[in-house]
Amino acid sequence: MFRRLMSFDEAKNAINQHIKPQPLGTEEVPLLEAHSRVLSQDVTSDLDIPPFSRSTVDGYAVKAEDTYGAEENTPAKLKVCGTVNVGEPPQIRVAKGEAAEIVTGAPIPDGADASVMVENTQRNGAELLVYRAVTKSENVMKKGSDIKKGETALKAGTVLGTSEIGVLAALGATKAKVYKVPVVAVLSTGGEVTEPGGKLPPGKIYDINAYSLSAAVLEAGGKPVYMGVVPDDKEQLRKALEHALASADAVITSGGVSVGPHDLTPKTVDSLGEPGLIVCGVAVKPGKPTTVGLVGRKPVFSMPGHPTSALLLFHLLVRPVIQGFAGRPVREIAVVKAVAGARMFSAKGRRTFVMVKLKRADSGGLVAEPVETGASGAITTLAKADGFVEVPADEQFIDAGEEVAVSLLKSAS
Amino acid sequence: MFRRLMSFDEAKNAINQHIKPQPLGTEEVPLLEAHSRVLSQDVTSDLDIPPFSRSTVDGYAVKAEDTYGAEENTPAKLKVCGTVNVGEPPQIRVAKGEAAEIVTGAPIPDGADASVMVENTQRNGAELLVYRAVTKSENVMKKGSDIKKGETALKAGTVLGTSEIGVLAALGATKAKVYKVPVVAVLSTGGEVTEPGGKLPPGKIYDINAYSLSAAVLEAGGKPVYMGVVPDDKEQLRKALEHALASADAVITSGGVSVGPHDLTPKTVDSLGEPGLIVCGVAVKPGKPTTVGLVGRKPVFSMPGHPTSALLLFHLLVRPVIQGFAGRPVREIAVVKAVAGARMFSAKGRRTFVMVKLKRADSGGLVAEPVETGASGAITTLAKADGFVEVPADEQFIDAGEEVAVSLLKSAS
Numbered sequence: 001m002f003r004r005l006m007s008f009d010e011a012k013n014a015i016n017q018h019i020k021p022q023p024l025g026t027e028e029v030p031l032l033e034a035h036s037r038v039l040s041q042d043v044t045s046d047l048d049i050p051p052f053s054r055s056t057v058d059g060y061a062v063k064a065e066d067t068y069g070a071e072e073n074t075p076a077k078l079k080v081c082g083t084v085n086v087g088e089p090p091q092i093r094v095a096k097g098e099a100a101e102i103v104t105g106a107p108i109p110d111g112a113d114a115s116v117m118v119e120n121t122q123r124n125g126a127e128l129l130v131y132r133a134v135t136k137s138e139n140v141m142k143k144g145s146d147i148k149k150g151e152t153a154l155k156a157g158t159v160l161g162t163s164e165i166g167v168l169a170a171l172g173a174t175k176a177k178v179y180k181v182p183v184v185a186v187l188s189t190g191g192e193v194t195e196p197g198g199k200l201p202p203g204k205i206y207d208i209n210a211y212s213l214s215a216a217v218l219e220a221g222g223k224p225v226y227m228g229v230v231p232d233d234k235e236q237l238r239k240a241l242e243h244a245l246a247s248a249d250a251v252i253t254s255g256g257v258s259v260g261p262h263d264l265t266p267k268t269v270d271s272l273g274e275p276g277l278i279v280c281g282v283a284v285k286p287g288k289p290t291t292v293g294l295v296g297r298k299p300v301f302s303m304p305g306h307p308t309s310a311l312l313l314f315h316l317l318v319r320p321v322i323q324g325f326a327g328r329p330v331r332e333i334a335v336v337k338a339v340a341g342a343r344m345f346s347a348k349g350r351r352t353f354v355m356v357k358l359k360r361a362d363s364g365g366l367v368a369e370p371v372e373t374g375a376s377g378a379i380t381t382l383a384k385a386d387g388f389v390e391v392p393a394d395e396q397f398i399d400a401g402e403e404v405a406v407s408l409l410k411s412a413s
Numbered sequence: 414m415f416r417r418l419m420s421f422d423e424a425k426n427a428i429n430q431h432i433k434p435q436p437l438g439t440e441e442v443p444l445l446e447a448h449s450r451v452l453s454q455d456v457t458s459d460l461d462i463p464p465f466s467r468s469t470v471d472g473y474a475v476k477a478e479d480t481y482g483a484e485e486n487t488p489a490k491l492k493v494c495g496t497v498n499v500g501e502p503p504q505i506r507v508a509k510g511e512a513a514e515i516v517t518g519a520p521i522p523d524g525a526d527a528s529v530m531v532e533n534t535q536r537n538g539a540e541l542l543v544y545r546a547v548t549k550s551e552n553v554m555k556k557g558s559d560i561k562k563g564e565t566a567l568k569a570g571t572v573l574g575t576s577e578i579g580v581l582a583a584l585g586a587t588k589a590k591v592y593k594v595p596v597v598a599v600l601s602t603g604g605e606v607t608e609p610g611g612k613l614p615p616g617k618i619y620d621i622n623a624y625s626l627s628a629a630v631l632e633a634g635g636k637p638v639y640m641g642v643v644p645d646d647k648e649q650l651r652k653a654l655e656h657a658l659a660s661a662d663a664v665i666t667s668g669g670v671s672v673g674p675h676d677l678t679p680k681t682v683d684s685l686g687e688p689g690l691i692v693c694g695v696a697v698k699p700g701k702p703t704t705v706g707l708v709g710r711k712p713v714f715s716m717p718g719h720p721t722s723a724l725l726l727f728h729l730l731v732r733p734v735i736q737g738f739a740g741r742p743v744r745e746i747a748v749v750k751a752v753a754g755a756r757m758f759s760a761k762g763r764r765t766f767v768m769v770k771l772k773r774a775d776s777g778g779l780v781a782e783p784v785e786t787g788a789s790g791a792i793t794t795l796a797k798a799d800g801f802v803e804v805p806a807d808e809q810f811i812d813a814g815e816e817v818a819v820s821l822l823k824s825a826s
Contacts, residue, residue, distance in 0.1 A: 031609070032639050035628045049792070050618055054605075086645075087604035089615040105605040105668075105718060107616050146791040153793075161823075162632065163796035166625030166720055170618075170792050174610040191500035192467075192518045196444070197587040202502040203520050205463055205583075212579030215448045219575065226445050232499075255518075305518060307579050378559040379462070379583050380566075383576035410574075 005281040005288065007393070008316075008351045014278045015292060015317060019299050021324015023179040024249055030175055031168055034160050037178040038221075038327040043154040048144035049170050053108040055084075057139045060099040060121060060128060061112035064136040075122070075129040084109050099128050108140055115139035146170070157327060179327035184217045185244035186210045187227040189237060189265055190255035190305055195229050208307045208379050209254035213314060217252070220319045221326035237268050245272070245298055249325060252318060255305035265302045269293035272300075283393065285347035287313040307379040312353055312388065315409055333407045336387075338366035344398045346391035355385040356406055368406050386410060418694040418701065420806070421729075421764045427691045428705060428730060432712050434737015436592040437662055443588055444581055447573050450591035451634075451740040456567040461557035462583050466521040468497075470552045473512040473534060473541060474525035477549040488535070488542040497522050512541050521553055528552035559583070570740060592740035597630045598657035599623050600640040602650060602678055603668035603718055608642050621720045621792050622667035626727060630665070633732045634739035650681050658685070658711050662738060665731060668718035682706035682713045696806065698760035700726040720792040725766055725801065728822055746820045749800075751779035757811045759804035768798040769819060781819050799823060 006014065026040040055061060061084060070076035082092040083101040090109035094100050099116070100109050108115070113136050120132040147153050153167050160168075160176060168176055188210040196206045207229050214224035225248055230240040244251040253265055270276040272295045279292035286309035293300040301318045303310040320330045338358060346352040356368040371385045372378075387408040391398050398404055419427065439453040468474060474497060483489035491512040495505040503522035507513050512529070513522050521528070526549050533545040560566050566580050573581075573589060581589055601623040609619045620642050627637035638661055643653040657664040666678055683689040685708045692705035699722035706713040714731045716723040733743045751771060759765040769781040784798045785791075800821040804811050811817060 031624060032627060032637075035631050047613065051613060052616070054618075085604070085616075087606075087614075087616050105603065105618075141791075146793050160628075162625045162628040162724060163792060165628045166621045166724075166792040167796060169609050169621045169624035170720075172609045172611075172613060172619045190518065191498070193500075196582050196585045198585075200460065200464060200585060201500075203465070203498075203500050205467075205518075206585045208579045208582045211444060211582035212575045214445060215573075215575040215578045218448050224445075307583075311575060311579075378554075379576060379579040380559050383580065 005283045006279055008282055008284050011279045011282045011290075011292070011317065015299075015321065018275065018278045018294050019297075019321055021321050021330060023327035024182055024325050025180040026177055027180050028175045028177050031165060031173055034165060034168070034176040034178060037160050037176065037181075039154055039156050039158045039160065039164075040177050040179045040327065041156045042152050043168065043171065043173075045147045045149055045151050045153045045171050047171065048149045049147035050141055050143060050145070053143045054141045055102045055104060055106055055108060055115040055139060056141050057115050057117045058103050059118040059139070060116045060130070061094055061102045061108050062099045062114055062116055062130070062134065063094060063096060063112060064114040064134050064138065066097060066099075067114075067116065067130050067133045070130045070133045072131055075131045076133075078128045078130060080123070080126050080128050099130075113137060113140070157329070159328065181221065181223045182249040182322055182325035183225055183247070184222040184322060185225045185227050185248035185251045186214045186217065187240055187244060187251070187253050188229045188255055189232065189253055190229075191232040193229050193255060193305075209303065209305070209310045212307060212311055212379070213252050213254060213303070216311060216314050216319070217322060220322040221328045222250075222322045232264060234264055234268065237264050238272070241268060241272060241300065245295055245300070248298075250298055250322065251300040252303060252314070253300065254303040254310045263289075266291045266293070269295070269300045269302065282313075283350045284313075285350045285352045287316075287353070288350065290317065292317070308355065308381045311382050312355075312409075333387075333409070335405045335407050336366060338368040338404055338406050340389070340398050340400050340402050340404045341367040341369035342400050344370055344389055344391050344404075346393065346395055346397060349393055351393045352391040353388045354391060355381055355388050357384055358386045358406060366406070368404055382409070418696045419692055421695055421697050424692045424695045424703075424705070424730065428712075428734065431688065431691045431707050432710075432734055434734050434743060436740035437595055437738050438593040439590055440593050441588045441590050444578060444586055447578060447581070447589040447591060449634075450573050450589065450594075452567055452569050452571045452573065452577075453590050453592045453740065454569045455565050456581065456584065456586075458560045458562055458564050458566045458584050460584065461562045462560035463554055463556060463558070466556045467554045468515045468517060468519055468521060468528040468552060469554050470528050470530045471516050472529045472531040472552070473543075474507055474515045474521050474528055475512045475543070475547065476507060476509060476525060477527040477547050477551065479510060479512075480527075480529065480543050480546040483543045483546045485544055488544045489546075491541045491543060493536070493539045493541050512543075526550060526553070570742070572741065595635045595663060595735055595738035596638060596661040597635040597735060598638045598640050598661035598664045599627045599630065600653055600657060600664070600666050601642045601668055602645065602666055603642075604645040606642050606668060606718075622716065622718070622723045625720060625724055625792070625795075626665050626667060626716070629724060629727050629732070630735060633735040634741045635663075635735040645677060647677055647681065650677050651685070654681060654685060654713065658708055658713070661711075663711055663735065664713040665716060665727070666713065667716040667723045676702075678715045679704045679706070682708070682715065685713075695726075696763045697726075698763045698765045700729075700766070701763065703730065705730070721768065721794045724795050725768075725822075746800075746822070748818045748820050749779060751781040751817055751819050753802070753811050753813050753815050753817045754780040754782035755813050757783055757802060757804050757817075759806065759808055759810060762806055764806045765804040766801040767804060768794055768801050770797055771799045771819060779819070781817055795822070 094111035217224040507524035630637040
């Protein structure tokens, strides 16, 4: 175990080097429950969509050439040879000079190559007058025009939304092969933290982080498992971490990582297996006590106890790993340009993240107003903030009026 | 029952007039399952957060005035009077000239009003040297500074995300009072449609709409109930609709609404109860056969059979109703400006929606390229499109190069 703070970039590199953000496996789920899941393999169509050429109008299936020249005053005269029903293969063939009654969605019968809209016809018994010419394939949705047999209809890695689920249904699928959802155990540590629900004992505060981090795990595409509050006790913490590692693909703890006498978590994580701690403190503000360990292939992220810091560091370091485990595209946090609404200071030698709220200036541009962080402990801070501005470690401050890049937290998931 | 096509605005007005998009009830859910749900009442804090003033550093709780003037060469000399443990009420009082050992998160003891960081001190037995002055409240997160007792911490109508769930946990809540999720039955009609799963009979296509519309219901904040394919039979359709209305808050059908011989759905919906049909066809392209009925207070939306048309009309007419039933903010579809990449025609006398894909021009601006709609039947069309452009009913076309407003479908939910 080592004690040297890493720079933010070093910490990122250590994570990227040790943790391969690859999907953890695949499973098959019912199509009706597949929304927002990620396809684990390409889907190749084994039929043409539509499977046959269909009329897109109610009217008559014809040979287009039989209507050439037809106009209001010079209608084409055809003979109705029968009817094509919807949902059935046609029982008839359209010969030269003939037309078959057809409804929207019904198969175009052999011999026909276009459909005439009923509005452009007049019917007298078996005689049909056509008042408007159609071109070949007019009002026909051709076999395979949507998806061709053998075509890759959807690619592995696609997140399934409305139209993708529609495509799978069109192919006749009732299930989808998707990546497994990574299971992430979330626990809180610290002698001052107690689980919500009961009466608050004096000197204690209710656990916030296990709840807000569970919600953040969900937004990143993971399945959070709430494991409650673990007291500041070496043996209990070790047991809780072993249990968490046995039942989940990754573990997030918060609290109990400061440089005080109670920093049990990093030591305990380091003792659980190889390679142990890979990040032990990061030169950022807030978030300095953040540590990352690895037990076999399972990461243990230990976040600061302050709720805003915990969520911020989650977004910066943990979210991309969960997205990777889920097979999701690891998206960079979106950034918008704004003007600093006030001077923003850096903490000496540490990359500093200043939480900001975006406002629209009279000029139309965006202004980034720093949000009071209440010593970075306030859960309300994050609710008020739209994102954060980074002040580099080697700069004293960013001055009011300077252009800044605001990383948007609320679009991060 | 009436047959007159309404303009798009008339249809919107009829829906707004007849259907009040209000939440359908409230329920209590475990906080860990409350993500994305909508608060049904204001949440007032019955405690201060934090419940006591806390140290934000490891070090010593002091009277700030005892440190005034302290510097590297002229440290203040204090007497250590005891220790404050984290998670317990302090057993000591800090008198003038005294300091109490304290860790991050522990309560500031009576008499003290600031914390000195351990890095700025030197300890020799009971003697403490302080090398840096602190101001009153420095390194202290004051009682109630995050949320005050009696304060409205969250407002009714708030969608619960990570920080809102954190706020509820901070208040000691393990449950959240939220609006019920509207249940929406989704069924398909049409003799040519068959449920995915089995072998495709000749002349049939697999049902797409019940799947893609179920996914769209989910994205709008509803709970879809898949009711399968109902054959083109009056009695079976009536039974299916009665069953759907009995078990859901709203019903969506698709197909079977064209002006052909198979338009059973509108007639059947109209016969099920008052007020019956309120919209019977809309002068838009695509989407003309769309109808809306109301049986008591439960709407029945009947969408076109073409998958792209069905989803488009869902976004335009159905989504806001489901969002309202769910107690969600009814958001307008986001719009971006772009330049038409090709001429876009309107259908005679009908407001026309042209599906488009956005591309970045060399100049940096956006270009809206029409997406081939395959006679509006193609499920792949919507997957390819980013949104749509409206061509007004009274204009023949929008020319290539003209500025257009693109409504973004993918940000609509």
